[in-house]
Amino acid sequence: MRSPANEPLRVLVLCSGNSARSQMAEALLNRLGGGRVVAESAGTQPAARVHPLALGTLAEHGVPWSGHAPRGLDGLVGGDWDLVITVCDRAKESCPIFPGRPMRAHWGMPDPAEVVGDEATRRAAFRDAFGLLKRRVELLLALPLGTPERPALEAQVRAIGGQEVRARD
Numbered sequence: 805m806r807s808p809a810n811e812p813l814r815v816l817v818l819c820s821g822n823s824a825r826s827q828m829a830e831a832l833l834n835r836l837g838g839g840r841v842v843a844e845s846a847g848t849q850p851a852a853r854v855h856p857l858a859l860g861t862l863a864e865h866g867v868p869w870s871g872h873a874p875r876g877l878d879g880l881v882g883g884d885w886d887l888v889i890t891v892c893d894r895a896k897e898s899c900p901i902f903p904g905r906p907m908r909a910h911w912g913m914p915d916p917a918e919v920v921g922d923e924a925t926r927r928a929a930f931r932d933a934f935g936l937l938k939r940r941v942e943l944l945l946a947l948p949l950g951t952p953e954r955p956a957l958e959a960q961v962r963a964i965g966g967q968e969v970r971a972r973d
Contacts, residue, residue: 822847911965
């Protein structure tokens with residue numbers, strides 16, 4: 805694994821549609837990582853577009869989105885990833901094997917794009933997802949990412965997805 809002193813940690817965030825959770829996680833990792841992390845995202849079955857409420861939620865919290873349209877794994881499987889994070893169970897189940905054996909973690913969470921209801925209910929679902937992702941990213945960034953103790957670090961990164969973490973705005 806790369807040392808943050810030398811190169812940024814390369815993170816790939818996967819979900820099924822690449823329209824909400826993974827896009828928000830990518831933006832948060834790139835913003836909060838302060839150059840220590842370079843993140844990208846993809847979906848196992850990409851949606852037609854990034855969900856407008858995902859983009860609106862990022863803007864509402866001052867997180868710039870310089871992302872991309874939803875995309876699949878083509879061209880990303882052979883990438884030099886240090887960490888692959890799945891944010892939905894479907895992506896976890898169909899996650900391919902990546903060369904170089906990057907660390908893997910599952911940070912499963914509900915898909916806010918699947919929430920039905922009025923506008924306020926749907927916006928709240930995206931704010932909740934954003935808050936959970938933000939807290940998980942903060943916990944990741946608090947870890948000693950350049951440690952040579954990969955098994956211990958991987959266990960800590962995996963544990964982030966299993967914790968009930970409270971969102972902090």
